Amino acid sequence: MKIIVCVKQVPDTSGKVAVKPDGTLDRASMLTIINPDDLNAVEAALKLKDETGCEVVVVTMGPPPAERMLRELIAMGADRGVLISGREFGGSDTFATSQIIAAGIQHMGLDKDDIVMCGRQAIDGDTAQVGPQIAEKLNLPQITYAGDIEVKGDGTVIVKRMLEDGFMNIKMKTPCLITCIKELNTPRYMSTYGIFGCYEKTVDVFDYNTLKDEPLIDPNTIGLQGSPTNILISFTPPLKGAGRILEGDDKERATELAHILEKKHVI
Amino acid sequence: MGIENYDSSKIEQFKDVWVFCEQRQGVLQPTCFELISEARRLADELGCKLYALLLGDDVADGCKELAGYGADGVILCESPLLKNYTTDGYTKVIVDVVKQMKPEVVLFGATYIGRDLGPRCAARLHTGLCADCTHLDVEVPVYQHFLEGASTLAPERIAGTDHAMVMGQQHDVSHDLKMTRPAFGGHLMATIICPRFRPAMATVRPGVMKKAPFDQAKADAAEIIRPEFSLTEADFETEILAVEKAAKKLVDLIGADYIVSVGRGIAKDIEGGIKLGQELADELGGVLGGSRVTVDSGWLSPDHQVGQTGKTVHPKVYIALGISGAIQHKAGMQDSEYIVAVNINPSAPMFEIADIGIVGDLFKVTPLLIEQVRAIKAAK
Structure with a gap:
């Protein structure tokens, strides 16, 4: 059994977001982090490794520096990494991205008891689409928003699938895909042992040439040309003018605020 | 019915706007009515009909209500296998019905269910999907008027949004659904189009679109279509063991004033x-x-x-x-x-x-x- 975890390197939105004058993101000036929900998917996989001794492979699509993130995940406990990287893959929307990652997973091979895991969504695009679309392209069943995962020994998993107002318990055959939410677990830290060993483990690079014979890879299904959606325009919303700062002592200010709320019919 | 020859790039074959209407335990979710109300405007701008797409088991009672908020009709798919939401079952049926009837636009609520279902359907139908939209337009002047208030773009850049470069060619966007969504936590907005494929699909953020007043005459005039679809237990690789409501009452932040x-x-x-x-x-x-x-x-x-x-x-x-x-x-x-x-x-x-x-x-x-x-x- 192996768990393939799909991860993404994203700009850190808890810091300042830098936007270039043309309305696109100034990625170069922002710190990158591992997408937070993806860490929960990695932790879920590592827990299964602790229990069953299965292999954990971390996969990302991105530029060559993303290898560093894969090394960090190996230092957490993953066994190896795969970096899908190539100019031909650039400009992909979620449809084309999932096509390429699915091809990468096919290239690795998926056994009967394997599981693909993803984070719920990435904080740069917030689409939550790539996970389900990988599942579709690999013809796998999926469960999104997993709040609990239990692997049975009989080729099935039982997943608690969260909803806004409750949850479902669902039994699913493997191989399958699961997307994980942060309530699922608390990700572990890298271990000292892991940090020392992480450069001895393998990170394979899959470029266009590696994947070009996979049935999913076609110029019409990858990159800009393979993306059904186009960006018409991107823009920044107008800054809302800062409001009024109340003056006076605490009592005066609390009284003024209460009267403002009264005028707005809140009270 | 033309399913074998289905080709999502033959965009001239597609018409009408559909809204996937989510029910849980037979209860229509509030996003249905918001989406129907907003989609009415889009259908009018496109000059086509608006249909609610309702899947479930014994849910026909909801049809009039959906029509009352603006739908011309309801595409109703009923089966005991559709009682609860499943990715397998709902994707299969929606894809079947889309291939038969070829809508131009399909909208979903960006709920935990819509965001599971939308990507799966879009991938199988080979078309584009825009996630978690907060604004939708068709007509270019209406869209540009929206940009004037919602962006810091210079007037000449707004004027240039009547076309886009698509596959190296000038593309007139006047018939494309313009799907606007926040990215990077709202610091950046983007308008997405799906110019080469149909249906254009979007999930729409709950609570953003305004619900229209209920119109009894429209409700009474609802056209109900029951399309053919095939769904058997062999189509499922998942099995629902339990559906539970949250034990303690969750905080309703989204509906709070x-x-x-x-x-x-x-x-x-x-x-x-x-x-x-x-x-x-x-x-x-x-x-x-x-x-x-x-x-x-x-x-x-x-x-x-x-x-x-x-x-x-x-x-x-x-x-x-x-x-x-x-x-x-x-x-x-x-x-x-x-x-x-x-x-x-x-x-x-x-x-x-x-x-x-x-x-x-x-x-x-x-x-x-x-x-x-x-x-x-x-x-x-």
Whole structure:
């Protein structure tokens, strides 16, 4: 059994977001982090490794520096990494991205008891689409928003699938895909042992040439040309003018605020 | 019915707008009515009909209600196998029916179910999907008018949005659905089009679109279409063992008119800070929210979280107590109608978007505010 975890390197939105004058993101000036929900998917996989001794492979699509993130995940406990990287893959929307990652997973091979895991969504695009679309392209069943995962020994998993107002318990055959939410677990830290060993483990690079014979890879299904959606325009919303700062002592200010709320019919 | 020859790139074969209407335990979800109301305008702009797409078991009673909010008809797919939502079953049926009837636009609510189903359908149908949209348009002048208010773009750039470069060629966007959505926590907005394939698909953020008034005449005139589809137990690789409602009543942040949220500022007295926030919320008839740190630290349960990784809220008044205003938090509340910030740090980013700010200690200001609110209520 192996768990393939799909991860993404994203700009850190808890810091300042830098936007270039043309309305696109100034990625170069922002710190990158591992997408937070993806860490929960990695932790879920590592827990299964602790229990069953299965292999954990971390996969990302991105530029060559993303290898560093894969090394960090190996230092957490993953066994190896795969970096899908190539100019031909650039400009992909979620449809084309999932096509390429699915091809990468096919290239690795998926056994009967394997599981693909993803984070719920990435904080740069917030689409939550790539996970389900990988599942579709690999013809796998999926469960999104997993709040609990239990692997049975009989080729099935039982997943608690969260909803806004409750949850479902669902039994699913493997191989399958699961997307994980942060309530699922608390990700572990890298271990000292892991940090020392992480450069001895393998990170394979899959470029266009590696994947070009996979049935999913076609110029019409990858990159800009393979993306059904186009960006018409991107823009920044107008800054809302800062409001009024109340003056006076605490009592005066609390009284003024209460009267403002009264005028707005809140009270 | 032409399923074998289905080709999503033959865009001239597609017409009509569909809204996937989500039901849970037979109850239509509020997003259905918001989406139907908004989609009415899109269908009018495209000059086509609007259909609600309803899947379930014995759910025909909902058809009139959906029509009353603006749908010309309901495409109704009933089967015991569709009683509860499943990715397998719903994707299969929707893809079957889309291939038969070829709608031009399909909208889903961006709920936990819509965001599971939409990507799966779009991938199988080979078309584009835009996630979590907050604004939709068809007609170019209407869209450009929206940009004038919602963007900082120069007039000449707005004027240039009547076309796009698609596969190296000028493409006229006048018949494309323009799907606008926030990215990077609302710091950046993007309008997405799906120019080469149909249907154009979008999931739409709950609570953003306005529900239209109910029209009884329209409800009575509903056309009901029951398309053919095939679905058997062999189509399922999943099995639902249980469907449970949350044991304790979850906080309804999305539907709340007034929200009082607490943040890191309560750290020196967590219990006291939460109690103050809850008391103020109770006095105002609102609910208590929290920033990411309050949930990550276990001070509040996850259903309280406002922000990019929590809920997106649009209350009439949002009161932020001791919340600095990180981008990921602002992403979830910056569209509130009126924002009040109380923070001890005068340079907290929350003051940049607040209508009213108090630079002060929430533990001193909030009790006084509660007292004043009570006094005003007592005087009425």
